[in-house]
Amino acid sequence: MASEAPKAEALNVVGQPVKLRDLKKHVGGQTSYCDDLRFPRMLHLKMHRSVQPHAKLLAVDTAAAARSEGVVRVLTHADLPGGELWSGLATVGGAGDEPVLASDKVRWKGEAIAAVVARTPEQAEAAAAKVKVRYEPLPAVFDVEEALAAGAPNLIAHWPGNHYIFGDDHAAAQIRLGDVEKALAEADRVVENVYQTSPIEQAPLETIGCVAVPDGDGRYTVHTGSQSLSSTLKSVAAYLGLPANRLRFVSGSVGGGFGGKADLAVEVTATLAAIKTGRPVKYRYTREEEMFASSTRAAWRVYIKDGVMNDGRIVARKVTTYHDSGAYLRMSNYGAMKHSTHWPGPYTVANVWVDVYCVFTNRTPSGAMRGFGIMPASFAIEVQMDRVAKAIGMDPWRLRLLNAYRNGDMRGHHRAVKDAAMIETIQATAKLSEQNLTGDLQSLSSWRQKAG
Amino acid sequence: MAEYLLPDSLSEATEIIAEHGRALAIVAGGTSAMRCGTCRGKHGRGILCLECPGPRLVSVPNAAFVMGIQRLGLDGVAPANGGLGFGAGLSLSRLQASAPIPALRAAARQVGGPALRNMATVGGNIFERQPYGDVAVVLLALDASLTFAERDGERSQTLAAFYADGAKQGGLLTRIDCAAPDGEVVFLKCGRRRFNSPTVVTVAVCIALDGGKVRRARIALGGAGAHPMRCAAAEELLIGAALDPTSIAAAAAAAADACDPATDVVASEWYRRRMVATYVRRALGEIEQGS
Amino acid sequence: MTAKILSLNVNGRDETILCDGLTTLQEVLRDQLGLLTSVKDGCTQGGCGSCSVLVDGELWLSCLAPVAALAGRAVMTLEGLKQSAGIAAIQQSFIDNSAAQCGFCTPGMILTVKALLDANPEPSHDEILEALSGNLCRCTGYLPIVEAVKDAAARLSGGADAARASEGREG
Incomplete structure (x- = not known):
């Protein structure tokens, strides 16, 4: 390792424009994606999905599907070895709560119930439609606060109360700094608002998919568009009870992911189908499936109560937020943890109180998408900053600069700020957007403590 | 899976229609009929079905036969009796390039992207489910008529009567005709983005002025009901009146009152009704400014 | 149900293809004709443009085109355009x-x-x-x-x- 930083002119990459290596392949149409792979005797897998948001499964009749033209195999929960439950973060200790194929219950409209493997995608789709499911509908809950209320229908026995259980048996991830109630009582103004974000589909141009190919020696090669190659391999091995060295995962070019291909989605079923049929099996979502069955960015509800002094200092920020995980955990606890540590935003507030609930509802399970957990917090914080500015009649640029965190300030989660650049970023933004900051604001710096 | 039939002549096509009846779906450009809706696989690939939620076009559920019209020579521009005439199979990109009325060119340009317009047809646009079918809205304002070929001969119907009747398809739509417009025609679309936008609402108006008074008014709306619709209440308010901000506001309010828009993924009924008022006012306003 | 055999010019070569009912041009190009996989499948409903091809020089969406109607026409994919002007x-x-x-x-x-x-x-x-x-x-x-x-x-x-x-x- 070099003992001192190299001179700028010696740098080959930093500060230099770098071309994407595969551009030449892209423009020639030669880049191969998972969907472009063809193998001899390749079969196609399509899923029969729940039409109920919450129901007991009384019977799953696959006889007509199995007799349908071109069908080679139908898979249900009974075909899964062990029938363990999986978690998006199983390999880093997440709790398993989700079946690969539903067994006794379905908890969202679109949950996988039976997989049909046939010679063509059309045959598989036609046969999947012939799977007959008898449901006993259960009361469903679609709102995070209703799900937490007493008497709400429970989705998963593992999560009584319909929320994730954080460390030390906490119902919510908690941030505590200073004395929020005292500071709110002493503040000149209290500004209180609620914010709601919507679920968002990542919508990559290439839908989720994989091809599982038997190597003929008890090993399987899985070509996948997954964004999480090694954790997906480990999850498939754990779920199917295979040693990891029986699986080889190959990632080609990913046709867009944005977090939407971070979850385990198709690989377990496709690999199981390849094991059961001895033939290559392709499982690729249609665009409709991608839109209604793949993980979304989660919807959040955020309550903020700010204590503000007339000079612009925010002295207290009390926050309760609800993350809509949908029906299963997947990566939601991770997103909720990132969300909690983001408060109170890039601002220094001496008294902070945050409760973050990770809630289960009968909605499509949510997952990763570009800064998941962070984005809904930032959205709520920045709209709140504008509203605070309006409430005290202060220029919103000034309000942000006065409260922006400086090096050495204490964050909500009890870590001192290092390498702050918020003030400089706002100053540069002002310049680019032709906002004239007054001299006192231009002289602010992340390296100096705020006045007063 | 449906069998694809490709007749070479109109008589062959009308025989096919007579023979297969409701088991037949007619596909022109395919840009609606070939879209794989929620019933893909269940009712044959690409055949959109009235029994399933989601996209609807083909009025023949479970079509066993599909007929293409590419070889019937319906893709021409054939003015008749000094008016305008379009073959039902004329592509929207050719309509965009050749229509003599700017409003028709503008409406064609608002449908999909360039590739889609190279395939989609004027005839297909007549059958589009709402809120699509922007070109049909202009044709309605032009009081166009439709000609259907059947085994026994031709049958004509005004477009307004066709929609009032529930857009029932009998025979093969061969051409769309309208007289040269006897007034100013304006088409406006409220979409979600500038190009290739789904329709919130579309408005087409055709106004003839005589000595400062409205002699004839046709106001057509898209995205405002089960089919593209004429708005008689608004038209009646204008006839005989001066085209001024007062009469325009009254007509816009009447149009918003009379329409029956749906809520879908593109827009809500609430928003569409307000946009009908706004765009009728703007369209009539353009004619007022120009007169 | 009868399969049809028809002739189609693809990337300058006359090809004989087999199609059923509403087989799309996209399916034929991707799966029958030597894997012309520059033609992508992003939505199968004409919404994304990733399956675009040229039919007699016109831009088309191959996922919406029943190939049965294209007999005798000339189709170009990116693979066939290597020598093309521009x-x-x-x-x-x-x-x-x-x-x-x-x-x-x-x-x-x-x-x-x-x-x-x-x-x-x-x-x-x-x-x-x-x-x-x-x-x-x-x-x-x-x-x-x-x-x-x-x-x-x-x-x-x-x-x-x-x-x-x-x-x-x-x-």
Whole structure:
């Protein structure tokens, strides 16, 4: 390792424009994606999905599907070895709560119930439609606060109360700094608002998919568009009870992911189908499936109560937020943890109180998408900053600069700020957007403590 | 899976229609009929079905036969009796390039992207489910008529009567005709983005002025009901009146009152009704400014 | 149900293909004719433009075209356009402007630009936006793609630029 930083002119990459290596392949149409792979005797897998948001499964009749033209195999929960439950973060200790194929219950409209493997995608789709499911509908809950209320229908026995259980048996991830109630009582103004974000589909141009190919020696090669190659391999091995060295995962070019291909989605079923049929099996979502069955960015509800002094200092920020995980955990606890540590935003507030609930509802399970957990917090914080500015009649640029965190300030989660650049970023933004900051604001710096 | 039939002549096509009846779906450009809706696989690939939620076009559920019209020579521009005439199979990109009325060119340009317009047809646009079918809205304002070929001969119907009747398809739509417009025609679309936008609402108006008074008014709306619709209440308010901000506001309010828009993924009924008022006012306003 | 055999000219060669009912041009190109996988499948409903091809020089969406209606017509995919006028300049412009990230939309984009510049060698900014309006890209935000189209138009109208473009292609 070099003992001192190299001179700028010696740098080959930093500060230099770098071309994407595969551009030449892209423009020639030669880049191969998972969907472009063809193998001899390749079969196609399509899923029969729940039409109920919450129901007991009384019977799953696959006889007509199995007799349908071109069908080679139908898979249900009974075909899964062990029938363990999986978690998006199983390999880093997440709790398993989700079946690969539903067994006794379905908890969202679109949950996988039976997989049909046939010679063509059309045959598989036609046969999947012939799977007959008898449901006993259960009361469903679609709102995070209703799900937490007493008497709400429970989705998963593992999560009584319909929320994730954080460390030390906490119902919510908690941030505590200073004395929020005292500071709110002493503040000149209290500004209180609620914010709601919507679920968002990542919508990559290439839908989720994989091809599982038997190597003929008890090993399987899985070509996948997954964004999480090694954790997906480990999850498939754990779920199917295979040693990891029986699986080889190959990632080609990913046709867009944005977090939407971070979850385990198709690989377990496709690999199981390849094991059961001895033939290559392709499982690729249609665009409709991608839109209604793949993980979304989660919807959040955020309550903020700010204590503000007339000079612009925010002295207290009390926050309760609800993350809509949908029906299963997947990566939601991770997103909720990132969300909690983001408060109170890039601002220094001496008294902070945050409760973050990770809630289960009968909605499509949510997952990763570009800064998941962070984005809904930032959205709520920045709209709140504008509203605070309006409430005290202060220029919103000034309000942000006065409260922006400086090096050495204490964050909500009890870590001192290092390498702050918020003030400089706002100053540069002002310049680019032709906002004239007054001299006192231009002289602010992340390296100096705020006045007063 | 449906069998694809490709007749070479109109008589062959009308025989096919007579023979297969409701088991037949007619596909022109395919840009609606070939879209794989929620019933893909269940009712044959690409055949959109009235029994399933989601996209609807083909009025023949479970079509066993599909007929293409590419070889019937319906893709021409054939003015008749000094008016305008379009073959039902004329592509929207050719309509965009050749229509003599700017409003028709503008409406064609608002449908999909360039590739889609190279395939989609004027005839297909007549059958589009709402809120699509922007070109049909202009044709309605032009009081166009439709000609259907059947085994026994031709049958004509005004477009307004066709929609009032529930857009029932009998025979093969061969051409769309309208007289040269006897007034100013304006088409406006409220979409979600500038190009290739789904329709919130579309408005087409055709106004003839005589000595400062409205002699004839046709106001057509898209995205405002089960089919593209004429708005008689608004038209009646204008006839005989001066085209001024007062009469325009009254007509816009009447149009918003009379329409029956749906809520879908593109827009809500609430928003569409307000946009009908706004765009009728703007369209009539353009004619007022120009007169 | 009867399968049909028909003749189709693909990338300059007459091909005999087998189709059933509503088999689409996209399926034939991707699965029958030697895996012409520059033709992508992003939505199978005409919404994304990633399956774009040229049919008798016109830009089409191959996922919406029943191949049975195309007997005797000439289809071009990006694979067949290697020698075609201007294609190298368009490709080099996409490279130089970093107008692709994941690359899934890129073949459709390039065919769309080819069709645009063939019809309109000097498109305005708005004409470029309109021409690209049927092709979705989720990675780039479109700005570098629009720049690439302007760059390609400039290269194709200026001799020196065009020469540089073809050198870049070789290098």
